[in-house]
Amino acid sequence: MALDVATTYGFQGPPLLKLMGVHLEGIVAATCLPLLLTMVLFFGPLIQLVMDYPWDFIDGVKMFLDPRFWVQCLADMRWMRNQVVAPLTEELVFRACMLPMLVPCTGLSRAIVTCPLFFGVAHFHHVIELLKFRQGTVAGIFLSAVFQFSYTAVFGAYTAFIFIRTGHLIGPVLCHSFCNYMGFPAIGAALDHPQKLTIIFFYLLGVVLFFLLLFPLTDPAFYGSLAVCHLTRPDTSTSVCT
Secondary structure, three states: OOOOHHHHHOOOOOOHHHHOOOOOOOHHHHHHHHHHHHHHHOHHHHHHHHHHOHHHHHHHHHHHOOHHHHHHHHHOHHHHHHHHHHHHHHHHHHHHHHHHHHHHHHOHHHHHHHHHHHHHHHHHHHHHHHHHOOOOOHHHHHHHHHHHHHHHHHHHHHHHHHHHHHOOOHHHHHHHHHHHHHOOOOHHHHHOOOOHHHHHHHHHHHHHHHHHHHHHHOOHHHOOOOHHHHHOOOOOOOHHHO
């Protein structure tokens, strides 16, 4: 039996699209600030990239501003899958659709923790592919799957937090696309780098700045009313929404 929010909690529920984070109120901040916050977290890897490939970085900025570059990207099916289709569909399902259903049942904090578990499990199909094509030992494949589950669950919790704090889908989608592009930080390469102390400093600086800016840059005041926060029970703490 479908959950009738208005009947259960005694108020008229927000529009469906707004619950799913699809609206224009606060759209500029929702597009820029979560992505900026995620780039701060990747400060170390970005500095490492600039140090190792300075000309590639400059060329990359020039290419980013060239319309022909985007035409080539849109024609590349792998790029479309990793940077557009996967971020959009996964955030739509696991954040925009799932969180509004979980929040009335679990509350905000538990929804942020619970939702990413489904997101992590959804990536276990890679195990079947690796086993089918025998790309590694069984133990190695399952260890890789556990590792992937762990970091996808943590990332899912982060984008769930962004979704609830901003009330927008665009932020999680852009953060997801950026993380797909960057990949998991090459910590081993950083530790073996000739200038490892400098790079490690920027890695740590990025993490510290990320936690310092996490709440200020996701302050709901930038983004307007948060529809999903109206789904909580009256007796449930909504500190995530303030």
